[in-house]
Amino acid sequence: MTQKTIREALNDALRQEMRRDNNVIILGEDVAGGHGGTGVIDAYGGPLGVTKGLIGEFGANRVIDTPITESAIMGAAAGAAATGLRPIAELMFVDFMGVCFDQIFNQAAKFRYMFGGKTRTPMVIRTTIGAGMRTAAQHSQCLYHMFTSVPGLKCVMPSNAYDAKGLLIEAIRDDDPVIFFENKLLYDHACDVPDESYAIPFGEANVVREGRDITIVAFSRMVHIAEEAAKTLASEGISVEVIDPRTTSPLDEETILESVEKTGRLVVVDESAARCGMAADIAGLVAEKGFSSLKGPIIQITPPHTPVPFSPPLEDAYIPTVAAVVAGVHRLLKV
Amino acid sequence: MGSDKNELLDAYRRMKSIREFEERIHIENTTGEIPGFVHLYAGQEAIATAVCMHLRDSDYIGSTHRGHGHSIAKGCDINAMMAEIYGKKTGLCAGKGGSMHIADFEKGMLGANAIVGGNPPLVIGAALTAKVQGTDGVAVSFSGDGASNQGTTFESMNMAIVLQLPVVFIFENNGYGEGTGCDYAVGAESIARRAEGFGLPAVQVDGTDFFAVEAAAKEAINRARMGQGPSAIEAVAMRFYGHFEGDPQAYRSAEELTQLRETGDCLKIFRDRVEADKHVTKADLDQIDQEVMSLIDSAVNAAREADFPTKDDLLTDVYVSY
Numbered sequence: 001m002t003q004k005t006i007r008e009a010l011n012d013a014l015r016q017e018m019r020r021d022n023n024v025i026i027l028g029e030d031v032a033g034g035h036g037g038t039g040v041i042d043a044y045g046g047p048l049g050v051t052k053g054l055i056g057e058f059g060a061n062r063v064i065d066t067p068i069t070e071s072a073i074m075g076a077a078a079g080a081a082a083t084g085l086r087p088i089a090e091l092m093f094v095d096f097m098g099v100c101f102d103q104i105f106n107q108a109a110k111f112r113y114m115f116g117g118k119t120r121t122p123m124v125i126r127t128t129i130g131a132g133m134r135t136a137a138q139h140s141q142c143l144y145h146m147f148t149s150v151p152g153l154k155c156v157m158p159s160n161a162y163d164a165k166g167l168l169i170e171a172i173r174d175d176d177p178v179i180f181f182e183n184k185l186l187y188d189h190a191c192d193v194p195d196e197s198y199a200i201p202f203g204e205a206n207v208v209r210e211g212r213d214i215t216i217v218a219f220s221r222m223v224h225i226a227e228e229a230a231k232t233l234a235s236e237g238i239s240v241e242v243i244d245p246r247t248t249s250p251l252d253e254e255t256i257l258e259s260v261e262k263t264g265r266l267v268v269v270d271e272s273a274a275r276c277g278m279a280a281d282i283a284g285l286v287a288e289k290g291f292s293s294l295k296g297p298i299i300q301i302t303p304p305h306t307p308v309p310f311s312p313p314l315e316d317a318y319i320p321t322v323a324a325v326v327a328g329v330h331r332l333l334k335v
Numbered sequence: 336m337g338s339d340k341n342e343l344l345d346a347y348r349r350m351k352s353i354r355e356f357e358e359r360i361h362i363e364n365t366t367g368e369i370p371g372f373v374h375l376y377a378g379q380e381a382i383a384t385a386v387c388m389h390l391r392d393s394d395y396i397g398s399t400h401r402g403h404g405h406s407i408a409k410g411c412d413i414n415a416m417m418a419e420i421y422g423k424k425t426g427l428c429a430g431k432g433g434s435m436h437i438a439d440f441e442k443g444m445l446g447a448n449a450i451v452g453g454n455p456p457l458v459i460g461a462a463l464t465a466k467v468q469g470t471d472g473v474a475v476s477f478s479g480d481g482a483s484n485q486g487t488t489f490e491s492m493n494m495a496i497v498l499q500l501p502v503v504f505i506f507e508n509n510g511y512g513e514g515t516g517c518d519y520a521v522g523a524e525s526i527a528r529r530a531e532g533f534g535l536p537a538v539q540v541d542g543t544d545f546f547a548v549e550a551a552a553k554e555a556i557n558r559a560r561m562g563q564g565p566s567a568i569e570a571v572a573m574r575f576y577g578h579f580e581g582d583p584q585a586y587r588s589a590e591e592l593t594q595l596r597e598t599g600d601c602l603k604i605f606r607d608r609v610e611a612d613k614h615v616t617k618a619d620l621d622q623i624d625q626e627v628m629s630l631i632d633s634a635v636n637a638a639r640e641a642d643f644p645t646k647d648d649l650l651t652d653v654y655v656s657y
């Protein structure tokens with residue numbers, strides 16, 4: 001077991017799966033970098049360094065730099081997946097889904113159903129999410145709620161390096177289109193990660209911290225915000241259970257409902273959206289199926305219903321904070 | 336253009352302002368006070384300037400993530416731009432947009448754009464407004480070599496020719512889209528030849544030669560203004576800095592990096608030419624250098640001292656009414 005960052009864990013997963021199966025390919029913008037330049041190939045190794053070194057081992061036939069052309073990248077991945085490859089397409093920032101959503105949600109997601117169960121589309125779209133880097137409205141969104149709402153897509157968002165590796169391997173082996181959301185602020189986050197290959201099944205939430213008084217469900221980087229809040233609250237004698245669903249589609253409803261049955265109280269921390277986001281989705285689930293165990297209202301901690309602002313004080317006010325989560329819990333417990 | 340002293344000095348002032356603006360941000364960025372990504376335009380100044388010399392405030396341009404140069408050339412206020420880049424309330428967009436979203440509709444600047452290929456469809460929309468309203472307005476889209484490959488760009492060129500819109504597509508070929516070379520990513524013989532395939536009159540020019548860009552831009556903009564349809568210009572000039580500030584640029588060789596300013600400095604090329612032609616004196620140009628320096632100095636100081644927006648500003652301007 002070695003300490004690895006999420007960046008390293010993802011690189012591990014890609015390398016091991018590409019060694020295992022020659023049909024696994026990577027395509028995207030600057031996944032290597034340097035083609036057609038005067039410098040070196042693999043100059044980037046992915047805009048955030050995740051695919052570094054892979055072109056050296058697997059060659060340009062399997063680690064493919066594309067022009068800036070997301071529609072063609074996503075469509076090519078879907079078409080290749082339906083005809084025998086297992087492509088991993090990179091969408092540099094999830095915000096760019098606007099340029100290529102048709103190929104994802106009308107094409108890849110619906111093939112199997114529309115064609116009466118005759119096709120498999122084993123593709124992964126790796127993409128980055130999250131505010132906090134001062135990159136403004138078109139480079140900071142989460143948007144996983146929009147993909148989660150599309151039948152046919154699976155949505156994965158690891159919060160730590162161990163999960164990142166196991167979930168990416170599972171995603172590559174899965175026969176459906178999977179969108180894999182990597183939070184930009186978490187790439188250097190490290191924990192113990194086995195060197196050998198392992199897969200984590202989808203639809204199994206991780207109970208990050210056990211507690212009695214209150215359940216907090218959080219996604220991606222917000223898991224860490226929830227954990228911090230839980231520590232603060234523990235010092236006040238409030239026992240918090242933190243649940244990281246890890247995948248929003250499929251969603252592990254059972255773990256969430258069981259926890260709420262035990263605690264009777266639910267806070268959801270979600271960076272995706274104030275309206276129609278994951279917080280609303282989880283709140284709806286528990287309101288319907290866990291109503292009888294609730295001792296108070298469900299609290300949703302989300303950004304406001306605005307685009308992501310650029311200026312640091314505005315962006316800081318936009319992103320859910322530890323203080324906001326603690327305050328939400330206080331409100332719920334009336335302390 | 337070519338001999339009118341005032342025009343030459345105006346062009347030089349715009350180019351020099353862009354250069355100093357970018358050189359200064361390159362330095363100030365290391366202090367950590369500038370939030371987020373900045374993409375510098377240094378090296379390409381002649382292109383934005385030569386094009387915008389032929390535009391009016393009522394004409395529109397659409398820009399890119401590398402938008403400081405286009406904004407300055409189109410007349411955006413330098414103090415307000417700098418404040419925006421620092422995320423201040425006094426910024427051109429009240430601190431909400433930053434470097435990648437500078438916009439000023441009063442000046443016909445439809446916005447920098449952080450989506451590659453984001454502006455061409457918007458720009459043909461501005462051209463459509465001019466056509467439907469019967470003004471002689473023109474709209475200009477600035478795109479990089481990388482953006483030239485985006486589907487939105489192809490669609491916009493085709494629609495522009497189909498609807499005969501008063502629009503000019505400027506493709507700034509600086510050799511790279513991020514870390515990928517233009518020769519690798521553009522499958523056609525050139526961006527200009529590909530635009531021709533869409534039915535647009537198109538030329539390729541040396542983007543470090545202000546006068547070459549200026550002549551091509553004049554012709555294309557006049558054509559659009561006279562209702563004779565869209566055109567494209569591919570202007571070749573390398574960027575001096577990395578894709579973004581902090582880019583290690585391993586995709587470029589050491590030789591390439593050292594030669595950039597020796598052989599491709601559009602300001603130096605401009606100065607040499609106009610001084611040799613004796614249309615303006617060295618003293619005229621030196622004086623502009625001085626004035627620009629102090630303008631940028633005070634813009635940086637004012638930006639640093641300005642207030643940030645406050646939390647209340649977070650919720651404003653999502654809608655006109657709600």
Ligand SMILES: Cc1ncc(C[n+]2csc(CCOP(=O)(O)OP(=O)(O)O)c2C)c(N)n1
Pocket residue numbers: 029068070092096099399400401449450451452478479480481482483509511512513578
């Ligand atoms: C739709 C979209 N895809 C990818 C990116 C990431 N990106 C930002 S700038 C850039 C390179 C653009 O190259 P080019 O058009 O040549 O402009 P230059 O940077 O050279 O000025 C890329 C890939 C983006 N912002 N938007």
Ligand SMILES: [Mg+2]
Pocket residue numbers: 479480481507508509510511512513
């Ligand atoms: Mg370029």
